[in-house]
Amino acid sequence: MGVFILRRVGVMLLTALCLTFVVFFMTNLYPNLEKLAKTQGNFRMSDEAVATWLERGGYLQSTPKKYLEWIGLAPSYRHVAEDGTVTGRCIQPGMTAEEAPRYCGILQGYWGYSTVFRDEVGNIIATRLGLTGYLMFWVMLIMVPSALILGVLAGMREGSAMDRSLSTVAITTTATPEYVSGVLFIAIFSSSAVGLKWFKGTATSAMENPNFENFTLPVLTIVLYGMGYIARMTRASMTEVMTAQYIRTARLKGVSFHNIVLKHALRNALIAPFTVIMLQFPWLLNGVVIVETLFNYKGFGWTLVQAAGNNDIELLLGVSVVSVLVVLITQLISDIGYVYLNPRIRIS
C-alpha cells in the first residue's frame, strides 16, 4: 500500500510539473507578452519599446529558465538599468536589491502580482477559493445524498416503473448543461416576465450574505448536472450487486427486502460511486466556472474567466496551478479510496 501511494504521488507530481509547464508555455507565448507590455505600458508602444519593456522584466529569457524562476528553483532575473538601479521580480517596492531574496517562486510562496485586480495573486486566490469552497460545500451536501438515493432507489428493482422513471430523470439532468439549466431556472424563478419571483437571478449579494433567496439557484444549477451522472453510476453498481449470489442467499434465508438493501447491498454498491464522486471534481470545476459567470458570483471560476479574458498571466498561472492540483489530488484520493474500500484489493 505504501509503495502504491508513493508511486501515485510521484506520477502526480510529474503530471503537475508537465501541466504547469504547458500552461506556462502557452501563456508566455510572444503575442501574449506583447499584449501584456502594451496593457501595462501604453497601447501605442513601438515594437522596440515593447522589446525593451519585456527585456527589463526578464520576459525574453528562454522558457525553461523562466519556468524554473517562476517555480522558485532558479534565482530570479534582475535587470540593471543604466543608472545602476536594480529591478526584478523579487524586489518589492520599498526593498533594496540586497535585502530582497534571490529566489521567489511558487515554492517560496510568491505567486506573482495580478495586473487586473492590482493585488497579490496569492491573496486573490485565497479569498476567491474560499467563496467557491462555500458554494461547493453546499453543492456536495445536496448533490451526493440525493444522487445516491436516486441511484439506489432506481437500481433496487431493475426494470420496475420506478427504475424507468428515475432513470429518465437522471438522463434528462445529464443532458442539461449548466448554461441551459441556469438560464431556465432564471427564466422560471426570477424573471419579472413570468411572475414567480422566488429567487434572485444573480448571486453577487451571496458573497457577503448568502441566504436562501440568492444562493439557491447557483447551487441547484450545479447539482442538477452532476447529480444525473452519479445517480446513473450508482444505479448501475446497485443493479449489479442486486444480482450477486450473496443477495440471493440472503433472500432465500428470508431476510426482508428492506434489510437486504440497507445492510447487505448498499455497502458494496457504494464503492463505485465513491470513485465517480471524486472524479466528478474536474467536471464540477467546469460547472463552477459557468455558474459563477452566469450568476455573477465572484469566486474562483469567475476569476479564471477574468484572468484568461484579460491576459493576466500570473493570475492565470496561479489559477491553473490550483485547479490542476485540485484535479490531481482528487484523482489520488479516489485511487487510494478505491483500494481501501475494496477488500479484494486491500487484502491481496
Next chain:
Amino acid sequence: MEPLGTFEITLRILYQLSPVWVTLVILFIFSIAFKRRLGLYGKLFDSPIGMIGFGMVMFWVFTGIYGAMDMIVTHDPLAQLSGMKNKAPGTPLRNPEEGSYPYYLLGGDNLARDVFSRLVKGAWVVVQIAPLATLFAFMVGITLGLPAGYYGGRLDVFLSFLANLILAFPVILLFYLLVTPEIVATGVPNYMAIVLFLFPIVFVTVLLNTRYYTRPKLRNPLLAGVLVIAFWLYLQTVSNGGYLVNTPTFSLWGLPRVLDFFDIPGGILVVFVSVVFVNSPTVFRIVRGLTMDIKTRDYVAAAQTRGEGPWYIMLWEILPNARGPLIVDFCLRIGYTTILLGTLGFFGLGLPPESPDWGSTINDGRKLLSVYLHPALAPAFALLTLVLGLNLLADGLREESLKD
C-alpha cells in the same frame, strides 16, 4: 397587423418545419418496414426509448440540413429589422417588404434579428461540427488506443500518461488557452490541425492495407487512390489561403490558392481542433480498456496462431468486437461535444460573435434574461432536446445491443 397568439405561432412554426416532418415520417416508415434487415439500426426500432431519442436527433439533423438550404428560415439570420428589437414572439414586422415573411415567429433578439431563423441556422452549426469532430476524436482514440492496449508495456505507459495529462486539465482552461486570439495568432491550432487530421489518413491506410495485403493487385491501386484523395482532402482542410501556418514570424507554404477549393473559416477550424483534442483522450482510454479485455479471447489467440500481423488482429479482430460499446459511446460523445460547443459559444470563444450557434445565442440572451426570456430560451430548449435525444438514443442502443 395583430400579434399572433400562442396557438397560431405553434401552427405556423409546425407549418414552417413541414419538410422536416415529411422526411422524418418517410424515414420512420422505411426503417420500421425493413427493421429486420437493418442490423443494430433496425433493432433500435424495437425500443420505444431509442425510437424517441432517434426521432429527436433526426429532427434537429433535418432542421439543420434544410435550414442550411434556406428552406425553413423565415428571415436572414443576420438581418436587423427596425422596430423589432426584443419584440415578443409572434410580433408582425413594422413595414414588411414585398414577399418577406410578415412575422418574427419567436420574436426578435437584442439586435432585432429573428430568433427563429437564428435557431434553425444554429442547428446547422452543431449538426456540421459535432458528429465530425466526434468522428475525428474516435479516429485518434482508436489509432492510439488499439496499440496501447494490445502491446502494453512502455508504449501504453507513455500514451496513458499523455492522455491523463490532457484529462487533468479543466476543459474551460484548456479552451481559454487554445482559443484566445493571441494563441491563434501563434499558429498553435494550425499545428494541432496538421497533426490531428493525419490520424484519419493513417487509420484508413492501415485498415485497408491489413485487409488486402495478400492481394497486391487489388491493394496497390486501391491504396493509391484512397491516399491521393485523402491527402488532397487533408491539404484542402489544413491549408488556408495558400499557407499551412501563417503567422507574422513564421509561415509554412501549403497548397497553392488555385488548387484550394474550400477553406474552413479560421474560427471553425480552431473550435473543431480543440473539441477533437479534448475528446480524444477519453476515447483512447475506452478503446484501450476494451482492447485489453478482448485480446485475451480465444479468437485473438487463433488469429495469432494463424500468423496474422498485429495490426490485422487489432483492426479486424478486436475492433469489430468492440463496436457495441463504441457505438453507444459515440452517441453519448456527440451529445457531450454539443455541450462543449455550447460552452465555447457561451464564453464567446472561437466562433465569430454574430454566429447563430446556440451557445453564443444563449450568451447574448442571458444578459437581458430577467426582462426578455425568448432570445435565450429558444436555443436553450433546442440544445436540451438535441442532447437529450442523443442520450436516449445511446440508452436504446445499449439496451438493444445487450440483448444478443
